[in-house]
Amino acid sequence: MHIKLIWVGRTKSEALRSLTDDYLRRLTKFVRCDVVEVRDSAAAADEAIKEEEATRILNALSQNATVIVLDVEGQQWSSPELAGQIEKWQNASAKEIAFVIGGHLGIARIVSERATHLWSLSRLTLTHEMARVVLIEQLYRAYTISRGVPYQK
Secondary structure: OEEEEEEOOOOEEEEEEEHHHHHHHHHOOEEEEEEEEEOOOOOOOOOHHHHHHHHHHHHHHOOOOEEEEEEEEEEOEEEEEHEEEEHHHHHHEEEEEEEEEEEEOOHHHHHHOOOEEEEEEOOOOOOHHHHHHHHHHHHHHHHHHHHHHHOOO
């Protein structure tokens, strides 16, 4: 299985970029994982921004990918539930799981419609950069739960 993390823009905070890189290194011990940073839009109108970013996100997705869009309105999973979901995808022979984080205006409807699941990390509002760290840390935690590695405690 391959995990693809797709998000809009670069992580500007050095501290958060360092955390993202650290958890990504840990995660890649369990699963092949790539990050795709799509360029954020310079359009003037909000809808034009979302549409342009949506096009870039959709172009980054593989045709057969299982797509998980991070959305505040999505379903919430505990860490053990996420581990179980990952095991289900593996058992179903999913080749690629793509996790998508939108830009500062959120995700265009066309991207959400492409999603297999809408997932909410929290009911709290997180910055996009912080959401990246939480996403990768939770994926790492899920793999440690599945493999019985002590980290999850």
